[in-house]
Amino acid sequence: MTDGIGLYDLLLGAALVGATWRALFGREPFGATVFFIAYGLLLSLMWVQLGAPDVALAEASIGAGLTGALLLGGIRQFERDDLLHAARGINRQNIFAGLLSFSLAATIILVLWDIRFFTDGISNLVRENQDTSGSSHPVTSVLLNFRGFDTWLELCVLLLAALAASIVRIANRNKLPKLSVQIPNKQITMIARTLLPILILIAGIMLWFGARAPGGAFQAGALLGAAGILLQLASQNVIPERSSWAFRVVLALGVATFTIVATSTILMGRNLLDFPPDWAGTLIFLIEVAATMSIALTLNVVYASNAPTGNVKAPQ
Amino acid sequence: MTNVSDIATVILMIFGSFFFFAGTVGLLRFPDVHCRLHALSKADNIGLGFIAMGLMLQAESIPASLKILAIWLIALIASALTCFLLANWEIGDD
Numbered sequence: 572m573t574d575g576i577g578l579y580d581l582l583l584g585a586a587l588v589g590a591t592w593r594a595l596f597g598r599e600p601f602g603a604t605v606f607f608i609a610y611g612l613l614l615s616l617m618w619v620q621l622g623a624p625d626v627a628l629a630e631a632s633i634g635a636g637l638t639g640a641l642l643l644g645g646i647r648q649f650e651r652d653d654l655l656h657a658a659r660g661i662n663r664q665n666i667f668a669g670l671l672s673f674s675l676a677a678t679i680i681l682v683l684w685d686i687r688f689f690t691d692g693i694s695n696l697v698r699e700n701q702d703t704s705g706s707s708h709p710v711t712s713v714l715l716n717f718r719g720f721d722t723w724l725e726l727c728v729l730l731l732a733a734l735a736a737s738i739v740r741i742a743n744r745n746k747l748p749k750l751s752v753q754i755p756n757k758q759i760t761m762i763a764r765t766l767l768p769i770l771i772l773i774a775g776i777m778l779w780f781g782a783r784a785p786g787g788a789f790q791a792g793a794l795l796g797a798a799g800i801l802l803q804l805a806s807q808n809v810i811p812e813r814s815s816w817a818f819r820v821v822l823a824l825g826v827a828t829f830t831i832v833a834t835s836t837i838l839m840g841r842n843l844l845d846f847p848p849d850w851a852g853t854l855i856f857l858i859e860v861a862a863t864m865s866i867a868l869t870l871n872v873v874y875a876s877n878a879p880t881g882n883v884k885a886p887q
Numbered sequence: 888m889t890n891v892s893d894i895a896t897v898i899l900m901i902f903g904s905f906f907f908f909a910g911t912v913g914l915l916r917f918p919d920v921h922c923r924l925h926a927l928s929k930a931d932n933i934g935l936g937f938i939a940m941g942l943m944l945q946a947e948s949i950p951a952s953l954k955i956l957a958i959w960l961i962a963l964i965a966s967a968l969t970c971f972l973l974a975n976w977e978i979g980d981d
Contacts, residue, residue, distance in 0.1 A: 758975070762968045769961065 580620060587613045604642045611635025624785040625710045632793035637870055640800055644874060705851020707783040714787065715855045719844040726825040726862055733822055733869040736876035737813055763805040770798040778863050788859040792866025799871040810875055825865030828858050892944045899941035906934030920977040924970050931966040935959055
């Protein structure tokens, strides 16, 4: 993180643009996805260069890892679907999507142009109020205290995504392949057994240290989610029945905890999500634990939304 | 003392880079999946191992250097797994 742009930054930038190009204009879906994953990893290196390890961790775990797994799962499912290959070329849908992306990009550029003079942003404000936030890591303070509302809404979006994925699965249930008597892959099963404890341990570390170092609910949730997806790949049915209480409670845990905390702050006569400084640390930790569980389950629900139906027995 | 570890780091990193370079050349030049996997896993295992060793010497504390060691070990597991999966897929016996 030295000042100025070095050779390494230039190479990284060039590789990033190259990977983006191949991801967008690759000939076939599988190759494009591989470049999308490479793009995510390069992007997270870029975030490290910019001094934002929190974003780098989130990008590497969610952007590259889990989104990549989702895309690969989607390709495996729809490999022989003409729609996947017919999407290129110019048609009405593509033009519409292009216009939307273009206006989004234009808006972002306008906003960035507007704030170019505020070189400090809110960093001074955050630093001055750090002591009352209940966390010694500025990113955690912003995400869960000062701008807790945004994180609350993010969790709502995730909940909606999980519900949408479940609904799509129900709507498509007749088209989904029935699980044949497929023997789970030996290597994946073995590796799942080896990696599972490590993933859970690192998720716990991420969650616990999120209060004072890079990490937190999203990174921990992504790792737990990855552990679940590994189990799914090893053909273990890890997701409880979608109508069960356990499933519903864990899925809604993040949003519910946020809602309960927000309501209590109002009942105490404070503003919405205005944590009392003495309690802030505890409340942030509670919310992070709840959010981690919900995020992990959400990612697994989305990943499993086009998995074959039925159960497989683990190899003996 | 610092000098000795600095020199060792440079040597280890050069070894590591050599293995990555050789692995990349192998990936591009070797004829089939199994040969390419052989080249790739050499780069992953030994190249990354040398680089991790070099970085461990520069880490500020013993826990920090142990974390780097852990990264290498986890990468070893992942590399061995993907290598097996790809090789099996090529044989068509998955």
